[in-house]
Amino acid sequence: xxHQINEIVGGYYGRKSSTKRKFSRVDMIQRARLDxxxxxxxxxxxxxxxxSGMFIFGRCILKxxxxxxxxxxxxxxxTHIYFKAKAKVVRTTGEGIxxxxxxxxxxxxxxxxxxxxxxxxxxxAICLEIPEECPxxxxxxxxxxxxxxxx
Numbered sequence: 001x002x003h004q005i006n007e008i009v010g011g012y013y014g015r016k017s018s019t020k021r022k023f024s025r026v027d028m029i030q031r032a033r034l035d036x037x038x039x040x041x042x043x044x045x046x047x048x049x050x051x052s053g054m055f056i057f058g059r060c061i062l063k064x065x066x067x068x069x070x071x072x073x074x075x076x077x078x079t080h081i082y083f084k085a086k087a088k089v090v091r092t093t094g095e096g097i098x099x100x101x102x103x104x105x106x107x108x109x110x111x112x113x114x115x116x117x118x119x120x121x122x123x124x125a126i127c128l129e130i131p132e133e134c135p136x137x138x139x140x141x142x143x144x145x146x147x148x149x150x151x
């Protein structure tokens with residue numbers, strides 16, 4: 001399906017910007033919970049989300065490389081979504097922290113995709129960025145095999 005859509009739109013949406021970003025960010029305001037080894041931030045607020053990470057609003061006493069578990073719940077239409085992933089801090093600013101996903105279950109990856117498609121101004125652009133295999137394929141929790149992503 002990716003190749004069919006890519007041919008229709010002429011590859012326009014699949015182009016990457018000149019930034020270092022792996023995937024497009026989707027702006028959203030969503031409550032989340034960050035659990036670090038000795039500290040919990042609950043609630044904290046997601047500013048934007050992508051397939052590889054998110055930006056969290058707020059002042060946190062954290063440093064680059066700190067690892068955490070992030071989780072959030074939401075309801076899209078009649079569907080309840082639960083997301084949980086291992087992540088690490090990759091950047092801190094006065095506005096908040098950027099975190100990158102390290103590992104997650106297959107179900108959480110599906111929840112992430114659903115949330116991105118639901119919240120995106122241009123769901124087709126997000127759809128075209130979704131790789132055949134999860135970016136964290138070697139880190140799936142609860143599975144020894146990588147799973148193909150079907151769009």
